[in-house]
Amino acid sequence: MDFQAYIRKIRTFLSYKVFTTLIYCILGLLLFTILYHNVKPETYDIELFSVADKTIRSPKTVEDEIKTAEARENAAEQVDKVYVFKKEIAQNRVSLISSIFDFVKDTNNESNKVVEENSSEIKKEEAAAISLETRLKQLKTRLTENVSEDITNTISDPIFITLLQADIAELQRSRDIVIRNVESIMNEKIREDGTEAAKKAVADHIKASALPDEMKLAATELGKYAIVPNDLYDPLLTEERKKQAKDDVEPVKILQGQIIVQEGHLIDRETYRQLEMLGLLKSNPTRKPIIGLGIFVLMTIGSIYIYFSSLTTSEEKKQNYLLLSSLIFICSVIIMKIIGLMENDNLNKIAYIFPAAMAPMLIKTMINERLALIMTIILAACGSIVFHDGISDTIDIEVAVYILFSGMAGVLFVSARNERSHILQAGLLVSCVNLLLISFLLLIGGGQFTITEYVYFGLFSVVSGILSSVLTIGLLPFFEAGFGILSTMRLIELSNPNHPLLKKLLTETPGTYHHSVMVANLAESACEAIGANGLLARVGCYYHDVGKTKRPPFFIENQINIENPHDRLPAETSKDIIIAHAVDGAKELRKHKLPKEIVDIAEQHHGTSLLKYFYFKAKKLNEDTPESDYRYPGPRPQTREAAVISLADSVEAAVRSMANPTPGEIRSLVHHIAQDKILDGQFNECDLTLKEIELVKERFCETLNGIFHSRIEYPDLKQQKVIGNGTTN
Structure with missing residues (x-):
């Protein structure tokens, strides 16, 4: 029983949807299995405080979140507290002292007026005593009502009494001295821890004045009371500065290819933590690359599904085309995988020998150009995964560009006639395109290669094009016979x-x-x-x-x-x-x-x-x-x-x-x-x-x-002979 008979037998048991779904599932599973090894990170069976038996490098660039957090906290701790110098505090304190003296003066004036009005009824000594007590009470009441601060409990009564008993000139002189010294000291920055020193400085300046002793004492107390911190701690601004310092810290990263531990070195806690974070321990492998591969496979199968869903042809032909294109695709990926394994054996850049144009040429010859281009793009993506260097990169963009343009060249150069000679000619043209691609990739990268390496790379590119055409010619009859595909070449042969x-x-x-x-x-x-x-x-x-x-x-x-x-x-x-x-x-x-x-x-x-x-x-x-x-x-x-x-x-x-x-x-x-x-x-x-x-x-x-066009009637040959002999004219 031939291949077509097997397919027909399967179709008799399965509906179109079930059969195509089965093909998509098998294709996705095969693709995932083939590419799994290329994305699966290498893991190591390592114990804490053991000695590394090989040098381990980071397979990817990741942020070390713990180290980053530590660096940011250190940066925040280095930020000093932010103080804000408020000049208006000096003016406020001067105004407060000035107001105290004004209240003292006003209280004295009112009391003197009351005493003068009642001087005939009471004795002078009694009047003075009553007046002083009353004035003190009035002064404290006024200060309490008009000043927001609790001055009366901070400054003792003897100080107020001294001020109330002073004459106008002495009071004015005391006022000027206190205000001048307070203003001088408060114009300088005073922090919380420097308040006592500032108060002492004010006291020393006032004590050095020519005021009477009692007034010196009162003026000193008022001056010390007026001194408060004016360079104040700003918690909000300090927090902003710390936040800015944290933001300015660059994330601490473990770079791709960076050595985590050298062979023969002890694996301490920090090294073990880094290996665990990178998913290099068998006890804690990372799942992210596997999830990423799953997404890629779903996108690939989805692209193929969308194409065949929009294809306007019979269900039987759709199934044949789907199965045929899937086989060609898987064959190409398997060839890609084999070459990738050879590259791991120190055969540098052997990826360029991959016959990238084979699958596109086969699909264009047997199906159509649109599907060939779609398959070229998918193969380029697969190639970037298969041929990537696990140490220096995640996917190989150079190989992807090479496969993409080489495959497109195969699609463009395969003529409509598709005879064997034309396919071989297309392969030679693809080789020329591959040479140009190799030159572009090597020169734009600025790599330092020897003449021998350049020759090898050129040879790989030429072999890739020729191998694509040879494989196309060789596989074409098998696919045509197996799937009953009637290609142009098959028609020409028939x-x-x-x-x-x-x-x-x-x-x-x-x-x-x-x-x-x-x-x-x-x-x-x-x-x-x-x-x-x-x-x-x-x-x-x-x-x-x-x-x-x-x-x-x-x-x-x-x-x-x-x-x-x-x-x-x-x-x-x-x-x-x-x-x-x-x-x-x-x-x-x-x-x-x-x-x-x-x-x-x-x-x-x-x-x-x-x-x-x-x-x-x-x-x-x-x-x-x-x-x-x-x-x-x-x-x-x-x-x-x-x-x-x-x-x-x-x-x-x-x-x-x-x-x-x-x-x-x-x-x-x-x-x-x-x-x-x-x-x-x-x-x-x-x-x-x-x-x-x-x-x-x-x-x-x-x-x-x-x-059936009309033809000229020629005269009878015998008649021609008679005419030639001159018998008739």
């Missing part, structure tokens, strides 16, 4: 006259062979006019009447100098023989394993048409003859190519039966045959539009007019 069936057709049925070639000319031209596959139509025409080789004499084009056997046969027997050629041809084609498209054309080129000649012949003998008995079994044409061949087959046979047809007669006949097939419903099951039918008819007329 059109070779040395094919056994065509040789048989030519030797046993030369008339049918000639008819097939003529129909091929008509069909190819018409298919190209409507955008159908002209080459498929031509090759299909070559094989569409292979069934006639079973009974050649029963078909008129092979009846050369013999009697028509149908004249001696009943209509029913003739009908069976004629109809059988479509079925016999399909069987013969399947026997020789020709592509399904060619077999379908052989089966469908007559559709369910009526054998009118034999039907009416039978009807003469029996009026009740059913029409269905004289129709081909079908099916009707399912594709545009089959429909065009059906029409071309009828047109060619009809025109050939005409004697010296004129362009008008040809046009009329073509129109009549086309209308007859339309009315008979022969084109109801294909997507051939009326507009396209008109284009087909027009192209038929042009081709037939070229074949």
Whole structure:
């Protein structure tokens, strides 16, 4: 049982959705498995305070959050407390002292006025005592009511009494001295811890003045009271400075490739912590790369799924294309993986030998260009993972660019004809592109390489292009045979006259062979006019009447100098023989394993048409003859190519039966045959539009007019001889 038979057998058990879902799952699982080793970080079985048996480097750049936090806390601790010098405090304290003296003066003035008014009723000594006590009380009341500070409890009563007993001049002089010294001291920065020193300085300055002792004491107390800190600690600003200091600290990082521990060195707590943080311990491996690979695989499968979901073709063909492209993709990734393992064995830059253009060329040849480009992008991404250097980088951008452009070159250079020589030529052109890519990557990187290395890299790039074309040519027949893919190259091979069936057709049925070639000319031209596959139509025409080789004499084009056997046969027997050629041809084609498209054309080129000649012949003998008995079994044409061949087959046979047809007669006949097939419903099951039918008819007329053009009538040779002898003029 061949591969296609296995696939068909699976399809009988699974629905389209289940089968395609299974393919996607298997493809994703294979891709994940192949790439897993390239993303899985290497882990070590290490114990704390053991000796390292090898040098361990960091496989990635990570931030050491603990060290970063420590560095930031240290930076914050280095920030001094922020103090703010408030000049307005000095003015406030001066104003406070000035207000005290003003209240003392006002209290004395009011008390003196009351005493003068009542001096006749009380003695002078008693009045003074009452006045002093009253004034003290009034002063303290005023200070309490008008000053927010608790002055009366801070400054003792004797101080207030001394001020109340002083005369106006002495009070004014004390006031000036206190204010001047307070203002002088408070204009300097005074912090909390320097307050006592500032108070002592004020006291020393006031004590050095010429005031009386009692006033010196009072002035000193007021001066010391006026001194307060004016360079104040600002917690908010300090916190901002600390925060800024933390933000200014660069994160402490363990760089990719950095040595964590040297071989033979002790693994202390700090080293062990770094290994644990990097996920290099078997007891605590990191899962992040595996999750990242899973996301990549999902994106890859999703891209392929979206493409095939939007593909407008039959479900069976979609499945074939999906399975084929998946196999090509996995084969490419496996080759990539093998080369990647060789690179690990100190073969530097051997990634450039990877046949990056192989998969795109195969997919373009057998499927289409769009899928080939999508696959090129996916392979470039896979290559960046497979060929990356685990110490210096996560993915290799150079390799990704190399595979991407090399694959695109393969897609661009594979011509529409896809012959082996053209594929090999495309491989040579890809090699040239690879050389340019290598030069670009090596020169732009500024790497220092020897001449020998440059030669090796160039050799790798040339081998990559040639290997791509060789693998494409070698794998193409296997994929085509296994999946029944009808590529352009396969069609060209089938059109070779040395094919056994065509040789048989030519030797046993030369008339049918000639008819097939003529129909091929008509069909190819018409298919190209409507955008159908002209080459498929031509090759299909070559094989569409292979069934006639079973009974050649029963078909008129092979009846050369013999009697028509149908004249001696009943209509029913003739009908069976004629109809059988479509079925016999399909069987013969399947026997020789020709592509399904060619077999379908052989089966469908007559559709369910009526054998009118034999039907009416039978009807003469029996009026009740059913029409269905004289129709081909079908099916009707399912594709545009089959429909065009059906029409071309009828047109060619009809025109050939005409004697010296004129362009008008040809046009009329073509129109009549086309209308007859339309009315008979022969084109109801294909997507051939009326507009396209008109284009087909027009192209038929042009081709037939070229074949059956009028020729010059040459005179009879005997007449020519007579004229040459001068017998006649």
